[in-house]
Amino acid sequence: MDMTRLLASVVATTAIMTVSAYAQDCKPKHEITTAEAGFITVGAVTFAPFSYIDSSGNVQGVDADILAEIAKMECLELKTLPTDAAAGIQTVVSGRADVSTGAWYRTKERTRVVNLSAPLYLDQMALFSKEGITNMSTLEGKTVGSVQGNLWVGDLQKVFGENLKLYPTSVAMHQDLVAGRLAAAFDGYSTGMSAIKQGTLSGIEVKVMESDERIGASREAGQGTFPMSKKNEAFSAAIDADIAELHKDGKIAEILVKHGLEASAADTGAPRLIE
Numbered sequence: 001m002d003m004t005r006l007l008a009s010v011v012a013t014t015a016i017m018t019v020s021a022y023a024q025d026c027k028p029k030h031e032i033t034t035a036e037a038g039f040i041t042v043g044a045v046t047f048a049p050f051s052y053i054d055s056s057g058n059v060q061g062v063d064a065d066i067l068a069e070i071a072k073m074e075c076l077e078l079k080t081l082p083t084d085a086a087a088g089i090q091t092v093v094s095g096r097a098d099v100s101t102g103a104w105y106r107t108k109e110r111t112r113v114v115n116l117s118a119p120l121y122l123d124q125m126a127l128f129s130k131e132g133i134t135n136m137s138t139l140e141g142k143t144v145g146s147v148q149g150n151l152w153v154g155d156l157q158k159v160f161g162e163n164l165k166l167y168p169t170s171v172a173m174h175q176d177l178v179a180g181r182l183a184a185a186f187d188g189y190s191t192g193m194s195a196i197k198q199g200t201l202s203g204i205e206v207k208v209m210e211s212d213e214r215i216g217a218s219r220e221a222g223q224g225t226f227p228m229s230k231k232n233e234a235f236s237a238a239i240d241a242d243i244a245e246l247h248k249d250g251k252i253a254e255i256l257v258k259h260g261l262e263a264s265a266a267d268t269g270a271p272r273l274i275e
Contacts, residue, residue: 026075030238034098039079040071043091045102046082048194049259050224053082063101063226065255066120070242089114089227098228098235103190105151105222108273115236118243119223119268121256125152125209126189128177132205133184136212142183145173151274152186152217159214174201193260208262223268 035041044059046052051061058064059080071078081097088104091097092114103123106116127133136159145165146153156164165182167173170191177185178201192206212218228236246252253266 028075029073029242030234032074032235032238033232034076034235035095036079038076040067040074040076040099041079041081041097042067043081043083043088043097043100045085045088045100047085047102049190049261050103051101053080057082059101061101062121062255062259062261063103063224065258066243066246066252067099067101069246069251070239073242073245074238092227092229095229095231098232099226099239101226103224104227106225106271106273108275110227111273113230114227115230115233117226117228117236118240119225119271120243120252121224121265122221122268123224124189124221124262124265125215125217126187126192126206127184127209128174128187128192128201128204128206129184130203130205132207134207134210136209136215139184143181145176145182145185147173147187150186151222152215155215155217156186170195171200174204177204178202189265190261197260220272222274223272
């Protein structure tokens with residue numbers, strides 16, 4: 001063995017010993033079992049800024065930072081299992097992952113197959129425009145856009161009718177907005193902040209939309225959650241307790257701000273399910 005490899009071996013051994021010593025000294029807040037001992041395995045779906053995979057293959061983002069805090073509380077480490085949106089919840093149902101990330105909403109349909117954690121944050125509805133519009137009433141009669149499948153599409157169709165243009169993706173809609181083919185667009189505030197950071201919304205302002213009685217999602221935004229296995233109730237209970245502590249000490253609000261979101265999104269209100 002040459003000296004370079006010997007040194008690498010010593011460093012690796014030292015790192016393992018350090019982790020082991022930390023694990024022995026750490027006292028978890030709860031007694032839980034996980035998919036793989038010593039880890040919280042994360043079925044990571046890419047949906048920036050909440051969940052994305054870095055160049056090292058590790059999950060990052062708002063959801064990942066919250067889970068990292070929980071892992072510390074439970075003397076565990078995070079293990080990333082990258083997956084697409086269609087398979088994210090299935091990784092939990094199958095037992096391959098303990099939780100899934102990606103700004104999952106708390107919905108009644110999902111409770112049939114997984115447990116849903118206590119609310120993490122609100123994914124606030126926003127107005128995207130060149131003028132910084134916040135009041136939807138100023139847009140009536142104009143061409144506006146939204147993305148297929150968003151919570152508010154049905155309500156917007158009742159207000160705008162044929163003047164509402166639906167897009168398969170946020171990217172396509174943002175391109176039309178920047179080009180001036182839309183007076184404004186409706187999308188998630190987090191999606192807008194991520195697009196601005198990436199430089200794809202030049203000249204566009206993203207504002208949390210004022211509440212409008214005609215649009216349910218403007219009054220009660222979707223609550224982000226961690227899907228978890230129904231077969232591990234102790235784990236779900238521990239995660240909920242840890243989330244409550246992170247809300248109480250302001251850590252979740254701090255994490256949201258770190259990722260360019262509003263601290264107010266941490267004020268989730270009582271848990272609720274989207275029908």
